[in-house]
Amino acid sequence: MDASIILYLLDGIVFGLVLSLIAAGLTLIYGLAGVLNLAHGELLVVTTVTAAVLSGSLGLPLPLALIAGIAATLAVAVVLDRVVLSPIYKLEGEERVLLGLYITLAFSIFLHGGIITTFPLAYLTLNMPTPNIELLGLSFRTAQVVAGVSSAVILLGIYLFLKKTWTGRAIRSLTQNETGALLVGISVKKYRLLVFMVGAVLVGMAGIVRSLIATVAPESGLEFTILGLLVTVVGGIRSVSGTMAAGLVIGVVYTFLVVVVGTYLAYVALLILIMVLLLTRPYGILGERW
Amino acid sequence: MVTDKYVKTRLYVLAALILIYIALPLPFINTPYVVFILAQMTFFTIFAYSFNFLFGFTRQLFLSIGAFAGIGAYVTGILLRDGIAGPIEAVALSTVVVAIVGWAVSILSVRRKLVAIFTGIFTLAITLVFSNLVTGLVDLTGGETGFRIRGVSLLFLDNLPYYMRYYYIALTTLLIVTVIAFYLIYYTGTGYAYRCIIDDELSAELVGINVQRIKTLTSLLASALLGFSGALYSLFSQLISPSYYAFGSIDLPVQIIVILGGRASLLGPYIGSAIIAVVNESLRFLGPLTQLLYGLILMLLLAFFRNGIVDFVKRRVAPWFY
Numbered sequence: 001m002d003a004s005i006i007l008y009l010l011d012g013i014v015f016g017l018v019l020s021l022i023a024a025g026l027t028l029i030y031g032l033a034g035v036l037n038l039a040h041g042e043l044l045v046v047t048t049v050t051a052a053v054l055s056g057s058l059g060l061p062l063p064l065a066l067i068a069g070i071a072a073t074l075a076v077a078v079v080l081d082r083v084v085l086s087p088i089y090k091l092e093g094e095e096r097v098l099l100g101l102y103i104t105l106a107f108s109i110f111l112h113g114g115i116i117t118t119f120p121l122a123y124l125t126l127n128m129p130t131p132n133i134e135l136l137g138l139s140f141r142t143a144q145v146v147a148g149v150s151s152a153v154i155l156l157g158i159y160l161f162l163k164k165t166w167t168g169r170a171i172r173s174l175t176q177n178e179t180g181a182l183l184v185g186i187s188v189k190k191y192r193l194l195v196f197m198v199g200a201v202l203v204g205m206a207g208i209v210r211s212l213i214a215t216v217a218p219e220s221g222l223e224f225t226i227l228g229l230l231v232t233v234v235g236g237i238r239s240v241s242g243t244m245a246a247g248l249v250i251g252v253v254y255t256f257l258v259v260v261v262g263t264y265l266a267y268v269a270l271l272i273l274i275m276v277l278l279l280t281r282p283y284g285i286l287g288e289r290w
Numbered sequence: 291m292v293t294d295k296y297v298k299t300r301l302y303v304l305a306a307l308i309l310i311y312i313a314l315p316l317p318f319i320n321t322p323y324v325v326f327i328l329a330q331m332t333f334f335t336i337f338a339y340s341f342n343f344l345f346g347f348t349r350q351l352f353l354s355i356g357a358f359a360g361i362g363a364y365v366t367g368i369l370l371r372d373g374i375a376g377p378i379e380a381v382a383l384s385t386v387v388v389a390i391v392g393w394a395v396s397i398l399s400v401r402r403k404l405v406a407i408f409t410g411i412f413t414l415a416i417t418l419v420f421s422n423l424v425t426g427l428v429d430l431t432g433g434e435t436g437f438r439i440r441g442v443s444l445l446f447l448d449n450l451p452y453y454m455r456y457y458y459i460a461l462t463t464l465l466i467v468t469v470i471a472f473y474l475i476y477y478t479g480t481g482y483a484y485r486c487i488i489d490d491e492l493s494a495e496l497v498g499i500n501v502q503r504i505k506t507l508t509s510l511l512a513s514a515l516l517g518f519s520g521a522l523y524s525l526f527s528q529l530i531s532p533s534y535y536a537f538g539s540i541d542l543p544v545q546i547i548v549i550l551g552g553r554a555s556l557l558g559p560y561i562g563s564a565i566i567a568v569v570n571e572s573l574r575f576l577g578p579l580t581q582l583l584y585g586l587i588l589m590l591l592l593a594f595f596r597n598g599i600v601d602f603v604k605r606r607v608a609p610w611f612y
Binding site for chain 2: 268
């Protein structure tokens with residue numbers, strides 16, 4: 001029993017880290033551009049579908065296909081920021097948030113429709129060469145350990161990037177006080193594009209990590225968007241560290257709920273928990289204002 | 291009473307609308323498919339009316355239109371299937387249940403001062419809870435495949451062909467709602483209150499409008515309408531399954547209808563749903579590609595035609611005649 005609890009915990013942590021990767025991008029984009037990007041999960045699918053198509057039917061080596069997947073996601077993110085969302089940056093306040101929500105929803109329907117009809121069978125699964133490793137009498141799946149470690153490294157990287165580098169500081173200053181940042185000479189337009197690209201890379205990596213532990217289907221974009229959105233809301237919509245914490249909490253809670261009550265009811269319980277949190281702690285579990 | 295130069299035109303438009311919609315299915319009495327499309331269009335106009343009142347007039351972004359209609363449908367369906375209640379009691383109970391749910395959501399979001407987007411996420415969570423519950427509770431709801439209800443009598447309407455019954459019952463609901471809304475908005479103080487809330491909630495509060503009461507009452511009535519029409523829609527479609535009430539099947543078309551027709555307008559949902567019905571039918575040959583096209587159309591509409599057709603006509607066409 002104890003052994004399986006450790007394994008479930010690991011399961012939950014890895015799932016939580018993937019959710020954190022998705023949600024970190026959402027949080028960054030919302031903080032800087034004021035857009036709650038409902039096409040975020042579709043970006044993940046863009047990565048996995050491109051990689052699956054290139055490595056599968058075209059026979060490209062896998063690392064190259066994965067890089068191409070990330071590149072395709074980057075391109076879509078640039079189009080999203082520069083073309084699709086360009087009309088909303090003229091608006092302000094709640095109008096902008098609402099229109100952003102709607103336009104990204106429309107963009108995700110568009111992407112979803114395109115992907116589903118063109119590549120309905122582009123499933124991505126990455127298999128590790130050695131399936132299991134033995135440690136302390138327990139048998140861990142190699143894929144899970146690799147997935148957990150790599151997403152933790154990426155998250156640590158993005159945390160250090162935001163805290164230590166000049167660019168990261170510029171992004172944080174824009175999030176906290178746009179006018180102030182403008183006054184000291186930081187270009188919103190430039191950093192907005194950068195944040196969209198960072199978000200795209202993060203969500204693409206999340207897709208790749210996810211495909212290590214499970215199969216990513218071409219129609220699962222909406223599911224990832226919603227999970228990312230819930231994590232973002234629970235973590236406090238402007239706080240990247242809150243998002244990372246919330247991802248872990250939700251991942252672990254969800255995994256244990258699935259074990260105890262089954263898939264559907266676990267999801268329902270998770271949603272109700274999130275609704276309660278939304279009403280009682282609208283600033284997120286770490287309590288940062290948004 | 292709102293007295294502007296459009297008073298007469300508005301009344302003429304309302305009368306013309308009623309006449310056109312009553313006569314609409316008569317030429318197609320021998321082609322049930324067309325009547326089916328018309329009935330479906332009318333149901334979606336009702337859904338869009340509810341959403342328009344919630345979001346257009348009082349800025350409450352409810353992304354759970356499909357879930358609310360679905361709760362109505364499942365309550366009615368289960369009661370009828372298990373023989374617990376007759377059709378009238380079942381539909382009445384659905385109306386009450388959904389009204390209470392919508393009212394509670396509105397109270398919570400108003401009390402907690404959730405901004406539109408948070409209300410949106412909250413209600414999106416409700417949509418997901420609904421779809422997972424009805425898919426998960428297989429014993430009660432039939433899971434993914436749902437269940438059938440057949441042969442529900444609609445009293446004196448039973449003499450009409452099947453789809454026409456539902457067309458007229460939906461139309462009666464819709465027209466009653468339209469006339470009441472028309473009266474409230476143009477002939478009582480409520481219309482002014484709505485317009486103040488649309489423009490600026492804070493100022494509305496400052497001039498003494500009880501915004502909280504208007505919001506919660508509006509959502510009580512709009513949800514009751516959703517419960518009622520959702521229950522009827524389930525009798526109309528005869529099959530009750532999660533996919534009929536999913537976000538993509540109801541909420542999405544409703545959003546497009548309201549944006550296309552015009553937010554906070556009484557005529558908007560009629561125009562929007564008529565256009566969507568025609569477009570939908572003429573694009574049917576595209577099959578699954580329609581979704582891609584829907585996304586594209588929605589994006590273009592939002593970018594260039596945000597205020598809808600009614601607003602466009604008011605601004606660009608109406609000045610020619612006055």
